Amino acid sequence: MPHDCSTPQVDHGVYAFDARGVARRFRHxxxxxxxxxxxxxxxxxxxxxHDPLPLLQQLSQHFGPRLHAAYLAREPGEVIIDFKIVG
Structure with missing residues (x-):
């Protein structure tokens, strides 16, 4: 059965992005x-x-109030943030 990347399986509009698997030079x-x-x-x-504080500043400058960020976990070695796009 072929895989169709245009319709990923997601949980109610939540898409996972694991930055730990992306080379550092390509992450941002x-x-x-x-x-x-x-x-x-x-x-x-x-x-x-790690906590991406410089990235959060860059995202805020670029997206402004259209992007909301909420930490789900903020421990050393495990940071999870929900970034939600609002109207």
């Missing part, structure tokens, strides 16, 4: 790209091994 570009294709109401659940 990949994250910006992933967030740019979300539609209002969709969420990217971001997994990382």
């Amino acid at each position: 570009a990949a994250i910006f790209g992933a967030l740019s294709v979300l539609t209002p109401g969709e969420t990217m659940r971001f997994y990382n091994d």
Whole structure:
């Protein structure tokens, strides 16, 4: 059975993005790209091994109030943030 990447299986509009598996030099570009294709109401659940404070500043400057960030976990070695696009 062929796989169709255009219709991924997601939990109520929440798309997982595990940055730990992306080469460091590509991470920010990949994250910006992933967030740019979300539609209002969709969420990217971001997994990382450290708290990405400089990235959060960059995202805030780029997306402004259209992007809401909420930490689900903020422990050393395990950071999970929900990024939600709002109308």
